[in-house]
Amino acid sequence: METVRGTGRRAATSSNVASRTRETVAMAIAAVFAAIGISPDGMAGEAAGPEQVRYFETEIRPLLATSCMGCHGAGKQKGGLRLDSKAAIVAGGDSGPAVVPGRPGESLLVEAVNYASDDLKMPPNGQLNEAQRAALSRWIAMGMPWPEADSRAASAPTTVPAKRPRITDEDRAFWSFQPLRRPDVPAVDDGGWGRNPIDRFLFAGLKAAGLSPAPEADRRVLIRRLSFDLRGLPPTPEEVEAFVADPADDAYEALVGRMLASPRYGERWGRHWLDLVRYAESDGYRADDYRPEAWRYRDYVIKAFNEDRPYDRFILEQLAGDEIDPDDPELRIAVGFLRLGTYEHNQRDVPGQWATILNEITDVTGDVFLGLGMGCARCHDHKFDPILQKDYYRLQAFFAPIALRDDLGLASDAERRRYEDALAAWEAKTADIRAEIAALERPYLEQLGGGALAKFPAEMREILDRPAARRTPLEEQLAQLAYRQVTEEHDKIDAVMKKGKDAPAYKQLLSRLAAHDRDRPKAPPRPPTVTDVGPVAPPTTIPGDRAKRPVEPGFLTLLDPEPARVDRPAAAPSSTGRRTALARWLTRADNPLSTRVAVNRVWQYHFGRGLVGTSSDFGRLGERPSHPDLLDWLAAEFVAHGWSLKHLHRLIVTSTAYRQASGHPSPELAQKLDPENRLLWHWSTRRLEVEPIRDAMLAASGELDLAAMGGPASVHAEPRRSVYTKVMRNTRDPLSEAFDGPDGSITTPRRDATVTPIQALLMINGSWPMARARAMAARLSATASDDLGRIDLAYRLAFGRDPSPDERGDAIAFLHDQALRAAPPSTASSKGAADALVDLCHALLNSSEFLYVD
Numbered sequence: 017m018e019t020v021r022g023t024g025r026r027a028a029t030s031s032n033v034a035s036r037t038r039e040t041v042a043m044a045i046a047a048v049f050a051a052i053g054i055s056p057d058g059m060a061g062e063a064a065g066p067e068q069v070r071y072f073e074t075e076i077r078p079l080l081a082t083s084c085m086g087c088h089g090a091g092k093q094k095g096g097l098r099l100d101s102k103a104a105i106v107a108g109g110d111s112g113p114a115v116v117p118g119r120p121g122e123s124l125l126v127e128a129v130n131y132a133s134d135d136l137k138m139p140p141n142g143q144l145n146e147a148q149r150a151a152l153s154r155w156i157a158m159g160m161p162w163p164e165a166d167s168r169a170a171s172a173p174t175t176v177p178a179k180r181p182r183i184t185d186e187d188r189a190f191w192s193f194q195p196l197r198r199p200d201v202p203a204v205d206d207g208g209w210g211r212n213p214i215d216r217f218l219f220a221g222l223k224a225a226g227l228s229p230a231p232e233a234d235r236r237v238l239i240r241r242l243s244f245d246l247r248g249l250p251p252t253p254e255e256v257e258a259f260v261a262d263p264a265d266d267a268y269e270a271l272v273g274r275m276l277a278s279p280r281y282g283e284r285w286g287r288h289w290l291d292l293v294r295y296a297e298s299d300g301y302r303a304d305d306y307r308p309e310a311w312r313y314r315d316y317v318i319k320a321f322n323e324d325r326p327y328d329r330f331i332l333e334q335l336a337g338d339e340i341d342p343d344d345p346e347l348r349i350a351v352g353f354l355r356l357g358t359y360e361h362n363q364r365d366v367p368g369q370w371a372t373i374l375n376e377i378t379d380v381t382g383d384v385f386l387g388l389g390m391g392c393a394r395c396h397d398h399k400f401d402p403i404l405q406k407d408y409y410r411l412q413a414f415f416a417p418i419a420l421r422d423d424l425g426l427a428s429d430a431e432r433r434r435y436e437d438a439l440a441a442w443e444a445k446t447a448d449i450r451a452e453i454a455a456l457e458r459p460y461l462e463q464l465g466g467g468a469l470a471k472f473p474a475e476m477r478e479i480l481d482r483p484a485a486r487r488t489p490l491e492e493q494l495a496q497l498a499y500r501q502v503t504e505e506h507d508k509i510d511a512v513m514k515k516g517k518d519a520p521a522y523k524q525l526l527s528r529l530a531a532h533d534r535d536r537p538k539a540p541p542r543p544p545t546v547t548d549v550g551p552v553a554p555p556t557t558i559p560g561d562r563a564k565r566p567v568e569p570g571f572l573t574l575l576d577p578e579p580a581r582v583d584r585p586a587a588a589p590s591s592t593g594r595r596t597a598l599a600r601w602l603t604r605a606d607n608p609l610s611t612r613v614a615v616n617r618v619w620q621y622h623f624g625r626g627l628v629g630t631s632s633d634f635g636r637l638g639e640r641p642s643h644p645d646l647l648d649w650l651a652a653e654f655v656a657h658g659w660s661l662k663h664l665h666r667l668i669v670t671s672t673a674y675r676q677a678s679g680h681p682s683p684e685l686a687q688k689l690d691p692e693n694r695l696l697w698h699w700s701t702r703r704l705e706v707e708p709i710r711d712a713m714l715a716a717s718g719e720l721d722l723a724a725m726g727g728p729a730s731v732h733a734e735p736r737r738s739v740y741t742k743v744m745r746n747t748r749d750p751l752s753e754a755f756d757g758p759d760g761s762i763t764t765p766r767r768d769a770t771v772t773p774i775q776a777l778l779m780i781n782g783s784w785p786m787a788r789a790r791a792m793a794a795r796l797s798a799t800a801s802d803d804l805g806r807i808d809l810a811y812r813l814a815f816g817r818d819p820s821p822d823e824r825g826d827a828i829a830f831l832h833d834q835a836l837r838a839a840p841p842s843t844a845s846s847k848g849a850a851d852a853l854v855d856l857c858h859a860l861l862n863s864s865e866f867l868y869v870d
Contacts, residue, residue, distance in 0.1 A: 068161030069637055073399070074379060074391030075151040081395050083139055083148075102162040117160045120153040145363065146301050147372070163399065183574050187402035191644060192387070192634035193574060196608050198652035199645040213653075214671040217646035221695050227686050230698035233677040235260045237870050239271065240816040241699075242669060244869050245622060246275040248284035248708045248737075250715055253812040272669055276662050279725060282322030285661070287707055287739045288621050289317050291767070292384050293356055296743045296760025297729055300358030304746040308728070309543045312426075313352040314739070315726040327614055327659040328603035331385065335602075336595035338547050339585040345426040348545045354418060355544040358745070358761060366476050366498045378412040383763045385602050387613035387634035388572075395559075401635035402574045405558060410570035413556040414580075414598040417591075419493055419549040420500075425540030438537035446532050453525045456518050457509055464512065468505040472498060490554035548591040551584065569594050571601055575608070603659075609634060611651040615664060616641075619650070620766065622668050624702045625694070632765035642694040674699075678870045703769045703868050706755035707738035713861055716813040717791035733784075754778045779862045789858035796853060803831055806853060814860040830856060 080099055088099040088109075097109025108114040108124070115123040128138035129149050137143075144152075155161070187193070201213040202220040209229060210216050222229060233241070239259045243251040251259075259271055275281060297310040320330055332340065335354075337347030357376040363369040375394060382390030392398050393408040427435060443450070469477060476498060479491045487495060513522045555566040568579035582597045602610045613634065620626035627647045630638035641647045650664070657663040668674060678699045680686060686697045693700050704712070714720035719735040729742040732749040741749065745760050754775045758764040779785050792813065796806040807827045811819040819827060834852035860866060 068158055069163050071158070072155065072161050072163065073389065074394065076155045078395045079144075079148055079151065083144065087139075102160055105160070115156055115160060118157060120156040123156055126153055126156065145365070145368070146360065147358065182397060182404060183402045187574060190402070190636070191640065192612065193402075193572075193608055196606055196611055196651055197648055198656075199649050201649070202645075209672055211670060211672045212667060213649065214646065214667065215673055217643055217649065218671075218673045218696055221643055222697055225689055225695055227689065227695060227697045228682075229673065229696075230676040230678075230680040232672070232675045233699065233870065236817045237677070238268065238675060241869055242271065242275060244704065244708055244712075245669065246272070246284060246665065247278055247280035248287070248711060248739075249280055249720075250712050250813075251816055252715075253809070253816075256812070256816050268675075269670055272666055276665060279322055280722070282318040282320075283725075283737055283739045285321045285621075286314070286318035288617075289321070290314060290739075291758050291764040292617075293353055294380060294758075294760050294763050295356055296745045298744045298746070298760075299361060300745040300761055301360045302746075303361055304744060305361060306742075306744070307544065309541060310352070310356075311727065311729050311740075312349045312541070312543045313356070316346060316349045316352075318726070318739070321661070324660055324662045327654075327661060329659070331603055331610075332596070332599040335381075335599040336585075338545065339588045339591045339593060339596045342547070342588045342591075343429070345428065348424055348426065349543050351545050352543055354415070354546045355420065356760075361504060362501065364471050364473065364476075366472065366494050370494060370497055374412055374415055377415050377418075378408065380763050381415075381598075382411065383632045383765070385613065386609045387616075387628075387632050387638075388609065389633060389635060389637070398635075400637055402572075403635075404573050406567060407570075407572050409556050409558050409567040410573075410579075411598075413553070413567055413569035414594045416556045416569075417489065417548040417550070417553040417594060418546045419496055421545050421547055422542055424545055424547075425542050427540035431540065435537050435540060438535070442532060442536045445535060446529055449525060449529050453522070453529065456522055456525070457513060460512055460516065461506055461509060464505040464508060465502050468502045471501075488554065489549050489552055493549050493554065496549075547588075548594075551590055551592060553592045553594060569597065605655045611655060612647055615650040615654050616647060617765070618661065618664050619668065622665075622674065623696065624700050625692075629694075632763065699870065701868055701870050703771075705767050705769075706752045706757040709755060709867060710738045710751055712866070713785065713788040716857075716861065717788045718795040719788070719791050750778060750782065751784065776862075780858075785861060786854075786858060789854050789861055792857040792861070793850065793853040796857070797850070803828060807831075807856070810857060810860055814863070814866050827856060830859075 084099045087094040088097050093109070095109040097114060098104035099114070105114045105125070106117065112124060114125045120126045124136065125138070126149075127133060128136045129144050129152060131137045131143055143149075201216050204210070204216050204219045204223065206216070206219045210219055219229070232238075236256060239251045239256055243249060243255075259267060262270075264270065295310075295314060297307050299305045299307065320333075325333075333347055333350040335351075337344065337350040341347055354377055357373060357380070359373075360369060375391070379391040379394075382388050388401065388403060389398070390403060390408055390411060392401070393403040393405050395405070397404050425432065425435075469480060472480070476494065479487065479495055480498060482491065484492060484495070513519060516522075555564075556569075557564045557566060569582060570576065570579045580594075580597050580601065582593050585591055585593045585596055601607065605611070612628075613631070616626040616628050617631050620631050627643050628634060628639055628641045650667075653667065654660075654664050673696050676696075676699045678701045680698045683698070686695075690697060711720060714735050720737070721735050722737065724730075724736050724740070726740070730736045730740055732741050732751070734741070743760055748757060748759060751757075754772070756768040756770055758767070792810070795813075796809055800806040800809050804824070807824055808818055810827075811817060811823070831849070831852045834855050835848035838848040838851040
């Protein structure tokens with residue numbers, strides 16, 4: 017980037033003044049940072065966390081390298097500004113500090129890249145796109161995380177470090193790259209505590225640390241924990257009482273079976289998967305256009321979980337469903353996984369946008385299936401993990417042939433034939449009318465399409481002018497992507513025609529055509545999907561490689577340095593078969609990464625933390641497994657039982673470790689030795705995510721509609737399960753915004769669980785929570801005849817238990833006092849009593865016991 021300086025407040029009067037100004041500002045910033053405990057080279061005096069470093073490596077470093085370092089690096093510093101270290105960026109250049117960490121709105125760099133003023137535009141030869149500018153702002157808001165090693169090296173920026181070997185013996189010995197094995201279950205003397213092999217692995221760890229497990233939680237706690245875990249909903253009072261009273265020895269196991277068989281299970285666990293694959297129903301960017309058919313992928317995921325579709329098949333369908341059976345409508349939906357990323361509808365830099373799409377797919381694939389930050393190797397060999405830059409593009413080569421498709425319907429062969437026959441009959445009846453409409457529209461369409469084409473650079477227009485038969489595979493991909501914008505312009509034809517000089521004739525023709533609407537068949541739905549552009553893949557090259565040597569599809573060099581074997585799929589001869597080859601490798605029983613990653617995610621969602629705490633980072637920046645043998649044993653067990661997720665769930669939730677109470681009779685030593693509870697000496701209380709919070713409020717109020725499964729998304733005001741509500745990237749529901757719901761822009765391997773004043777204010781003052789309290793009070797009044805009955809039912813609905821005697825007495829006193837405040841004795845008391853009951857319900861819905869699970 018080159019700083020464009022004007023004569024305003026940022027211009028330096030002389031280089032000496034500029035130098036003194038930078039020094040003074042840098043000292044002032046350092047003093048302020050020291051006062052509040054923030055280091056200029058770290059956040060709050062600490063090294064940036066793994067997720068933050070990954071964000072920097074995947075989003076910010078490539079941006080700085082490609083758009084900034086030519087003018088603001090070690091070799092050249094236009095305007096006195098360097099952007100190759102955090103300290104240099106904060107110190108700034110002639111114009112002052114470039115960034116105020118944590119405050120993008122006060123940072124000159126943000127102002128410059130947004131072209132917010134005439135005298136400061138970076139880069140001067142063309143503005144960064146909206147996604148790049150947003151990434152910079154987000155990074156600054158995060159506090160500018162920067163790898164600690166880079167920060168230390170910044171003190172000697174001209175020193176070229178010795179280049180490390182590309183892959184070392186130490187790399188090969190790293191735990192996550194070791195062959196998968198099935199360890200022996202340890203023999204332990206646990207006094208009969210354990211119920212299955214999981215318990216024996218965990219007990220061995222506890223014993224080695226000199227710790228003991230917590231006792232088992234009582235049944236009311238267990239059913240609430242299990243219900244939220246497997247179904248995402250609170251148990252009904254009837255379910256609680258039936259389980260508590262069940263004398264059978266296998267009552268708990270039977271309860272687990274019923275919950276796994278419930279359709280609610282797929283809704284709960286499907287949402288976990290949607291977090292990972294950055295699911296949303298809008299494009300993102302500024303327009304954030306709605307995707308009316310995106311919900312079909314969500315329903316596919318829920319159905320797959322409910323059917324316990326083998327995980328290896330689940331992966332294969334999403335990566336290569338079109339190659340294994342191109343005529344299966346469900347698999348067209350499954351491959352929509354590759355269409356879930358953001359899309360900028362008016363991006364004229366088509367090659368740049370295509371590269372962004374492929375990069376995003378590559379990054380998400382690495383995160384979700386391999387648990388590795390592949391994006392960190394996009395511009396150079398990974399700084400920490402044995403991932404070569406070539407490995408990044410070997411992975412990307414599997415996706416290089418894809419073409420975005422919105423024209424493939426979901427009809428079966430018989431349905432398609434019926435539709436085509438009916439359409440042909442309608443077209444025959446309306447041929448003359450449609451010909452007249454087409455003649456009337458033609459000049460307007462040419463004008464609309466020509467206007468869209470004129471906005472592309474000359475190189476892109478040359479590709480678009482070239483006949484399709486003469487385009488290379490890459491040119492065809494670019495042409496298809498560009499023509500999406502032309503189609504959007506053509507879609508405006510109706511509005512243009514109705515306002516133009518030919519409007520009267522046009523409207524008359526439309527009226528004549530409408531007379532045949534009864535005969536016009538409805539087109540089959542067309543979900544966003546992909547196929548390959550053809551049987552020949554476009555070449556994949558590493559940016560900056562002047563020789564433009566093609567990179568063949570392959571896996572991590574450390575695991576397999578040879579190119580992947582790719583066979584043309586018999587069912588799809590017009591496809592390359594590359595994605596099928598990738599899916600087959602990911603689902604090999606001996607894959608050391610994908611199998612461990614999958615079972616670790618399941619463990620995380622059950623216990624709140626994975627055996628590897630960084631569930632999408634199995635590299636050096638991530639955590640080491642707390643129980644490596646247990647992780648391997650679970651992975652081997654998972655594969656041995658047909659990749660069944662329900663088998664894995666059943667094994668985990670029926671363990672004694674899962675049934676522990678959150679309290680421990682003697683916690684002092686354990687808290688000292690294992691404060692994070694990595695050895696699982698007790699159950700860790702967890703706050704619910706936003707979807708179970710919302711659904712539990714609707715369940716308590718009696719409004720939740722469980723019958724309306726699937727289909728188009730609903731607005732948040734409708735009482736459907738949260739998984740079926742609309743997910744817009746730029747305009748999230750206030751409850752989701754407050755309680756850390758994902759925005760669908762990036763993969764979310766683990767939800768945050770913040771505690772903020774905004775949450776309390778929303779729950780106390782928000783109209784939606786208050787409406788649920790009123791509905792809950794109405795339900796209590798309609799069900800119970802007196803205050804004692806209403807109080808007892810309220811506690812059962814909110815907490816799954818009866819109130820204690822003290823709680824019951826406090827609630828009665830509360831109702832009495834609130835009724836008097838709402839309606840003094842001199843007025844009618846019924847309204848005061850009703851309002852008091854609403855206040856009681858509101859208080860229960862705001863309580864920690866409602867929002868947390870023991």
